[in-house]
Amino acid sequence: MKDLKQDLQHRKQQDLYRSRKILKSPQGREIILNDKLVLNFCSNDYLGLANHPDVIQSFTKAAQQFGVGSGAAHLVNGHTSSHHALEEELADFTGYPRALLFSTGYMANLGVAQSLCSKDDYIIEDKLNHASLLDAANISNAQLKRYLHKDYNSLQKKLSSCKSGGKLVSSDSVFSMDGDEADIKLMTRHCRENSARLMLDDAHGFGVLGENGRGSLSHQHIPTSDVDIYMATLGKAMGTAGAFIAGSDELIETLIQTARCYIYTTAMPAAVAEATRTSLQLLTRENWRQQSLNSNIEYFKNLITETELNLLESSTAIQPVIIGDSKTATDISQKMFDLGFHIAAIRPPTVPKNTSRLRITLRADHSEQDIKRLVDALTKSII
Numbered sequence: 191m192k193d194l195k196q197d198l199q200h201r202k203q204q205d206l207y208r209s210r211k212i213l214k215s216p217q218g219r220e221i222i223l224n225d226k227l228v229l230n231f232c233s234n235d236y237l238g239l240a241n242h243p244d245v246i247q248s249f250t251k252a253a254q255q256f257g258v259g260s261g262a263a264h265l266v267n268g269h270t271s272s273h274h275a276l277e278e279e280l281a282d283f284t285g286y287p288r289a290l291l292f293s294t295g296y297m298a299n300l301g302v303a304q305s306l307c308s309k310d311d312y313i314i315e316d317k318l319n320h321a322s323l324l325d326a327a328n329i330s331n332a333q334l335k336r337y338l339h340k341d342y343n344s345l346q347k348k349l350s351s352c353k354s355g356g357k358l359v360s361s362d363s364v365f366s367m368d369g370d371e372a373d374i375k376l377m378t379r380h381c382r383e384n385s386a387r388l389m390l391d392d393a394h395g396f397g398v399l400g401e402n403g404r405g406s407l408s409h410q411h412i413p414t415s416d417v418d419i420y421m422a423t424l425g426k427a428m429g430t431a432g433a434f435i436a437g438s439d440e441l442i443e444t445l446i447q448t449a450r451c452y453i454y455t456t457a458m459p460a461a462v463a464e465a466t467r468t469s470l471q472l473l474t475r476e477n478w479r480q481q482s483l484n485s486n487i488e489y490f491k492n493l494i495t496e497t498e499l500n501l502l503e504s505s506t507a508i509q510p511v512i513i514g515d516s517k518t519a520t521d522i523s524q525k526m527f528d529l530g531f532h533i534a535a536i537r538p539p540t541v542p543k544n545t546s547r548l549r550i551t552l553r554a555d556h557s558e559q560d561i562k563r564l565v566d567a568l569t570k571s572i573i
């Protein structure tokens with residue numbers, strides 16, 4: 191086992207030490223972080239639903255009806271009518287036959303891999319997939335192969351190199367630290383030609399992309415029948431917590447029977463499910479939030495092209511500015527904080543070495559003036 195003191199010291203020396211700031215407000219355009227009021231360019235609450243009065247009201251009402259804790263796992267007696275209704279509504283919204291709730295997205299990803307794959311199978315992943323998909327492959331005992339980021343020739347090569355055994359290809363549909371998008375159509379073709387199953391993690395697409403926020407499949411015009419396993423989280427654009435897997439009846443029943451991180455964990459509170467049902471209704475009813483987010487993204491990108499800042503190729507709400515080394519990235523993040531902006535510096539191992547970055551995320555409720563101020567401050571802090 192490692193020497194804890196030495197290990198922590200080492201992290202500090204390498205500027206990889208992580209510490210938490212204390213939040214004393216709801217998520218919003220502005221937040222109170224470490225007792226300072228700052229503009230928030232860093233949360234995944236893209237649409238501002240985490241603090242929406244209707245969402246809060248549904249949560250409160252359900253807590254009064256069901257109490258706070260669900261008290262048991264779904265298979266014991268924690269599966270309330272609220273969970274059940276939400277699953278049906280999510281299936282309907284995404285266009286899949288069934289959906290299954292998980293307490294977190296991390297667990298949903300682990301659950302799928304562990305339930306479906308064993309040691310003679312292959313899991314083939316994009317190099318820049320979210321950590322939970324990589325960990326999922328590891329706990330499944332399947333053989334993990336990783337292809338170059340969004341390089342589908344590289345994917346094809348990895349698929350061809352698999353011997354007998356099942357193949358599961360999995361990818362973020364919007365890459366969480368880069369903001370760029372997988373080419374789902376190409377992926378479905380490679381999967382079909384190689385008899386591989388396809389799983390997409392749409393944590394950053396669900397709620398914001400596609401018709402009324404239906405997600406990346408709707409956005410890229412892909413029929414749901416082409417993607418075997420669809421995963422999305424509820425703690426990001428939906429503003430609540432938890433996640434779901436959508437797919438065929440057989441997939442969902444298999445997960446209920448065998449996914450250990452579904453079976454052996456307490457169901458999310460019913461109040462979270464009710465709050466999510468309200469978020470979903472807001473998505474279906476109103477799409478001005480997505481439109482406002484999109485025009486903010488466009489406005490930001492236009493402003494940046496007039497500067498010398500280095501943006502990645504992204505048209506989503508995730509707009510990272512690449513800095514390079516960890517120390518510079520943390521210094522700039524601190525300088526920005528002092529100026530009244532919160533943008534986290536993302537460092538290895540979350541991102542590859544020498545690609546430390548400021549991961550800016552835009553929100554629907556940012557004003558053009560907020561964004562203009564951000565870009566002005568960034569230009570001054572970086573150059």
Ligand SMILES: *Cc1c(COP(=O)(O)O)cnc(C)c1O
Nearest residue numbers: 294295296320322366393423432
């Ligand atoms: C956030 C995230 C997850 C994990 O979801 P949680 O509900 O926060 O556990 C999984 N995949 C991606 C791509 C994510 O961004």
